[in-house]
Amino acid sequence: MTEEIIIAGFGGQGVLSMGKILAYSGIMQDQEVSWMPSYGPEMRGGTANVTVILSDERISSPILTSYDTAIILNQQSMDKFEPTVKPGGLLLYDPNGILRHPERKDINIYRINANQEAVRIGLTKIFNMIVLGGFLSIKPLVKFENVILGLKKSLPDRYHHLIPDNEKAIRRGFEIVEPVNVLNR
């Protein structure tokens, strides 16, 4: 199994940390992982993205041009990454701020109103964990218990009291993700 994922959105949405938690969760179940962020000038322009690869084998290129999954959190990223999802792959997006919704018919598309939900339940800072929950409900690549272990590993000790909130956010993501276009298998 190898899953090649791009997570893209605005800086501050927790794109990089979502990727980090996902990668750490992979380590917790003995997978090979890589986490390759965009760094430098484009980050200062406001967008942030990270390529995360989880695999049972040695990982080849950490930098890719097509992905099994794209998790998209803003319009710029939609424009850039919708075309890069492999046929049969997955596009998961938060419609908040999206003007042009994805149109491809050859990929699986899911929507998650994570931003809205995060405001509603008062957990705006961990909106990204709702998205992660949504992703894991569609593709359960890592076990829930390993995600919690991954969270513990990636958060500094002083934030460990927030783990129950993160857990709640992930579980909420499981529930609110909605299919938009699902291919027949």
Place this chain on the structure above:
Amino acid sequence: MKKELRLMKGNEAIAEAAIRAGCDGYFGYPITPQSEVLEYLMAEKPHERTGMVVLQAESEVASINMVYGGAACGKKVMTSSSSPGISLMQEGLSYIAGAELPCLVVNVVRGGPGLGTIQPSQSDYFQAVKGGGHGDYKLIVLAPSSVQEMYDFVGLAFELAFKYRNPAMILSDGAIGQMMEKVELDDPRPRWTDEEIVRISPWATTGKPAGRERNIITSLELDPAKQEKLNLKLQEKYRKLEKEEQRFEKFFCDDAEYAFMAFGTSSRICLKAIQLARAKGIRVGMLRPITLYPFPVDAVKEMAGKVRGILVVEMNAGQMIEDVRMIVEGKVKVEHYGRFGGIIPSPEEVELALEQIIIGG
């Protein structure tokens, strides 16, 4: 017992490895994309963990000269920087090589020339393996291709540096520095005691006891006859390195009709390109040099006798290819594919380059 696993950036792995390798001192100056080395060390407070000194110098020139001083005392010392900063260190590196001192310099390469860009590149290959500073000298150059190797090569670099009394360099790039991967950490090794330093490095300036002559560390010798002797001694050491320390890794070479040659990040991209090519029925393998100096000459020769063409893939305008062509001596087609200025080639374009430049060309 199972070893500790951590998700780390390449730069952080360098820093943690230094602490665990029993490094005595790090002297550095911040520059993107390697600033996390110094940041991590400052946050970890290794002076509390092992007594290791971490110091932000006033410049790269100061850093390398602090390394020179520490190394002269037989200490395990290091610095790290990125391309423009490494250029500033060249004078000091030449002195250290001339004085035959062990140390570690990490170059997390960014695109040049000049201030260039902060994005990854491999355009410092020539500088790393051909001297860089003045005079006939060589660095031991290791090229990691993963975060685990960033970690592992710190210990290896110190080992080789002390074995040969020669500065060692880890030639990495912004991609490996900034990416995170799984790292298996080993148990910390304690720093050497003063007694151990005297035993391991009897040449070091550790204070003159009554029983021996003064130890003098210098790269200056004005008598040409003596200077030539020193140079011959260096050359003898380099020949020994070339004979004994060539390191490389082979991928899918057994049935390969064609081969990639690439180091560091480029080798990771080539590995994916191999998968793409093999899916099309193209039998391609790869030779990845781990030591850029000493270059894996024997492995290149052997491969050149087996394949129909070699594509050298580098994030530069064609540097390592000169060494490959010199070894292959025209016996087989050797061409280059490169992107530069901070662009990382995609696996798809590398696979296409193989078809167009080597197979179809």
